Amino acid sequence: MKAYRAAILRFADDRSAVYEEDGLLVVGPDARGQQVVRAVGAYASLAPDYAGVLVEHLPGRLIAPGFVDLHIHYPQTDVIGSPAPGLLPWLDNYTFPHESRFADHAYAAGVATVFLDELSRNGVTTALAFATSHPQSVDAFMELAQARGLRMTAGKVLQDSHSPDGVRDQTEQSLVDTEALIRKWHNRDRLGYAITPRFAPSCSQAQLRGAGELAARYPDVWIQSHVAENKDEIRWARELFPQSRSYLAIYDDFGLMRERSVYAHCIHFDDEDRALMRATGAAAAVSPTSNLFLGSGFFDYEGAQRVGFKFGLASDVGGGTSFSPFHTMLAAYYVGREGQTKPGVSLSPQDLWWQHTAGAAHALGLEGVVGNLQRGCEADFVILNPGAMPLLSRKVAHAASLDELLFSYIVLGDDRVVERTMIAAR
Numbered sequence: 001m002k003a004y005r006a007a008i009l010r011f012a013d014d015r016s017a018v019y020e021e022d023g024l025l026v027v028g029p030d031a032r033g034q035q036v037v038r039a040v041g042a043y044a045s046l047a048p049d050y051a052g053v054l055v056e057h058l059p060g061r062l063i064a065p066g067f068v069d070l071h072i073h074y075p076q077t078d079v080i081g082s083p084a085p086g087l088l089p090w091l092d093n094y095t096f097p098h099e100s101r102f103a104d105h106a107y108a109a110g111v112a113t114v115f116l117d118e119l120s121r122n123g124v125t126t127a128l129a130f131a132t133s134h135p136q137s138v139d140a141f142m143e144l145a146q147a148r149g150l151r152m153t154a155g156k157v158l159q160d161s162h163s164p165d166g167v168r169d170q171t172e173q174s175l176v177d178t179e180a181l182i183r184k185w186h187n188r189d190r191l192g193y194a195i196t197p198r199f200a201p202s203c204s205q206a207q208l209r210g211a212g213e214l215a216a217r218y219p220d221v222w223i224q225s226h227v228a229e230n231k232d233e234i235r236w237a238r239e240l241f242p243q244s245r246s247y248l249a250i251y252d253d254f255g256l257m258r259e260r261s262v263y264a265h266c267i268h269f270d271d272e273d274r275a276l277m278r279a280t281g282a283a284a285a286v287s288p289t290s291n292l293f294l295g296s297g298f299f300d301y302e303g304a305q306r307v308g309f310k311f312g313l314a315s316d317v318g319g320g321t322s323f324s325p326f327h328t329m330l331a332a333y334y335v336g337r338e339g340q341t342k343p344g345v346s347l348s349p350q351d352l353w354w355q356h357t358a359g360a361a362h363a364l365g366l367e368g369v370v371g372n373l374q375r376g377c378e379a380d381f382v383i384l385n386p387g388a389m390p391l392l393s394r395k396v397a398h399a400a401s402l403d404e405l406l407f408s409y410i411v412l413g414d415d416r417v418v419e420r421t422m423i424a425a426r
């Protein structure tokens with residue numbers, strides 16, 4: 001066992017933040033040998049019980065749960081910052097040509113290495129990631145994530161329609177490949193597999209039907225896709241699937257909405273869509289930097305909270321502009337205030353932080369596993385040092401409440417603040 005003494009942030013079951021000014025985090029193996037949180041609380045009350053354990057004292061630091069990114073494309077690491085009038089030309093002009101290179105395992109492994117380094121530098125310890133349509137792109141990612149001991153979930157993109165040569169797959173083969181990848185990677189160490197139809201317009205009915213059948217056969221794998229991001233995209237999806245009530249309902253009609261299904265964006269919803277999210281247990285991956293960059297629109301926090309479906313935060317790199325959870329939380333704050341048909345929701349810093357840690361874990365069905373520092377959670381955490389940024393250092397010294405403290409990090413913070421990212425206590 002080993003212990004860390006510093007300020008500690010975690011979340012209670014009711015989503016409220018629990019903050020220990022002078023805390024102790026004790027980590028060590030559980031009965032299965034997995035590194036977990038063995039104890040957490042005030043230093044003064046816990047220290048006597050762990051007198052024999054080595055304590056690393058980290059004055060001025062904040063220990064917090066590793067961040068969870070609910071939606072990200074590892075092959076788009078080098079697509080960040082590609083300007084386009086909107087989603088569809090962005091896909092055609094930058095994303096598809098770029099993703100075609102991931103047929104090459106060595107190329108994919110090179111990008112996956114940079115991607116995993118970036119996640120760690122930014123304090124992200126778990127992600128739900130898209131690969132590309134090439135099975136090799138999944139293998140490259142999983143091999144590297146496994147070697148690093150990460151809890152990661154990813155999947156081969158399904159796109160047999162309206163997609164150019166180089167990324168388009170074949171219906172039958174895509175489903176055979178998906179099943180083989182599930183068997184190879186799902187639940188191997190800390191890895192998970194996600195069935196990954198890119199979005200309804202890129203999939204034939206047969207491919208969506210096959211994806212739904214696989215989802216039924218493997219009930220604990222994840223499902224991930226995109227929905228209701230962009231008005232042109234929505235019009236196109238409705239034309240292609242006129243029998244479905246809405247764009248979102250296409251996925252439900254093919255058996256692709258349930259617990260452990262995560263839909264990116266979910267911007268242009270009506271209340272029936274929101275009710276469908278709630279009824280099925282599906283979750284939204286809110287991706288504010290992407291939505292602002294591509295001009296897609298604004299996630300309706302008021303509607304989501306009123307109807308009550310699950311959501312959490314995501315970078316959506318490379319539509320998104322940053323790997324940094326601080327940048328994503330700040331963008332979510334702007335979106336919560338602005339761009340709504342009704343008065344904006346003012347998201348508290350505690351809400352925002354929850355949405356990128358315990359809330360995102362909840363959306364994945366991984367509450368109590370990652371995204372928090374309660375007893376028994378896996379020992380993935382960040383050590384933040386505000387002293388790495390002069391302005392943040394001043395601001396934190398003036399913070400008179402937990403909200404002020406967390407807001408300082410959200411508004412001013414970036415990867416410089418992340419002094420160490422701990423994966424399974426290492």
Ligand code: GUN
Nearest residue numbers: 095198199226290316319
């Ligand atoms: N819709 C279909 N594919 C994509 C993608 O790669 N990024 C985003 N943001 N939306 C999509």
Ligand code: ZN
Nearest residue numbers: 071226264316
């Ligand atoms: Zn995306």
